Amino acid sequence: MMGHSHALTGWCAGLVAAPMVGLHTLPEVIPFATAAAGYALLPDLDHPHATASRFLGPVTRLLSTVLRACSRGLYSLTKGPRDERCRGTHRHLTHTVAFAVFLGWLAAGLSELGGGWTVGGIIAFGLLLAADVLGDWLLVVAVTAAGFTAYFGGLDDALTASTGWVGAAITIGCVAHCLGDAVTKSGCPFLWPIPIAGETWYELRPPRWLRFRTGGNVERLLVVPVFTVAGVLLLPGVWGQIMSVLSRFSPPSG
Structure with a gap:
C-alpha cells in the first residue's frame, strides 16, 4: 500500500515543483x-519485495541486491555511537537526501551526455514504474501529453529540452518518498550524514501521535484519498476552472 502513497505524493510534489x-x-x-511519481518508488529498491525491486525481474533484483550491500557497508562505516544495531539495509542509504541529490545529479549528467533519447528512457522508466502502481490510466495521460508535444513542438526538441529538469524530477520524487516514510512509525534517516544525538542515521519522525503504520487505516483512508484529490486539483488550470464554475452559483455581491 505504501507504494501507492509514494507514487501519489511524488506526483503531487512534481505538480507543485x-x-x-x-x-x-x-x-x-x-x-x-x-517522472517524480515513478522515482518516488525507487528508494525502496533496498527492499527485496518492493515494487521497484520486482519491476524488471532479475535486472532490478540484482540492482536491489547491490544497493542493499552498499547500504550495509555504508552503515557499518558511518554509524554513530548511539545508532541501533541492525543490518543497515532497508531505509538507510537510499532513504537519504544525499542519495536523492546524487541520483538526480547522475541522471542530469547522463542526459547531457546521451541527449534527448537518453532523457526519454529515464522518463519512460519512471512512467512505467508509476503506472505499475497507479494504473494504466497514467500511460494514457502521458502518451497523450507526448502526442500533443510531438504535434506542436517536435518530440526530439522536447526531450532535449527536458535535460534541464529530469534530474530535478528524480530528486523531488526520492525526497517525497523520504518525507512519506518519515511520518510512519519507523521514521526515516534522510538527513544522513548529519549527526543528531549521537546517531549518524537518526530516524526523523513527528510526535508519536502523528505517526501512522505503513499500510494501515490512516494511510488507506486518509493519505491516499487526500493525495488523489490533490493530484487532480494541482493540474494546471483545474483549480481555476473549479472556481469559475463555483462563481456562477454564488450570489451577486451588494
Whole structure:
C-alpha cells in the first residue's frame, strides 16, 4: 500500500515543483510529475519485495541486491555511537537526501551526455514504474501529453529540452518518498550524514501521535484519498476552472 502513497505524493510534489523549473502547460507538467511519481518508488529498491525491486525481474533484483550491500557497508562505516544495531539495509542509504541529490545529479549528467533519447528512457522508466502502481490510466495521460508535444513542438526538441529538469524530477520524487516514510512509525534517516544525538542515521519522525503504520487505516483512508484529490486539483488550470464554475452559483455581491 505504501507504494501507492509514494507514487501519489511524488506526483503531487512534481505538480507543485513544475512551475519552479519553468514548466506550466499540461504537456510540459505531466512528464515532469510522472517522472517524480515513478522515482518516488525507487528508494525502496533496498527492499527485496518492493515494487521497484520486482519491476524488471532479475535486472532490478540484482540492482536491489547491490544497493542493499552498499547500504550495509555504508552503515557499518558511518554509524554513530548511539545508532541501533541492525543490518543497515532497508531505509538507510537510499532513504537519504544525499542519495536523492546524487541520483538526480547522475541522471542530469547522463542526459547531457546521451541527449534527448537518453532523457526519454529515464522518463519512460519512471512512467512505467508509476503506472505499475497507479494504473494504466497514467500511460494514457502521458502518451497523450507526448502526442500533443510531438504535434506542436517536435518530440526530439522536447526531450532535449527536458535535460534541464529530469534530474530535478528524480530528486523531488526520492525526497517525497523520504518525507512519506518519515511520518510512519519507523521514521526515516534522510538527513544522513548529519549527526543528531549521537546517531549518524537518526530516524526523523513527528510526535508519536502523528505517526501512522505503513499500510494501515490512516494511510488507506486518509493519505491516499487526500493525495488523489490533490493530484487532480494541482493540474494546471483545474483549480481555476473549479472556481469559475463555483462563481456562477454564488450570489451577486451588494
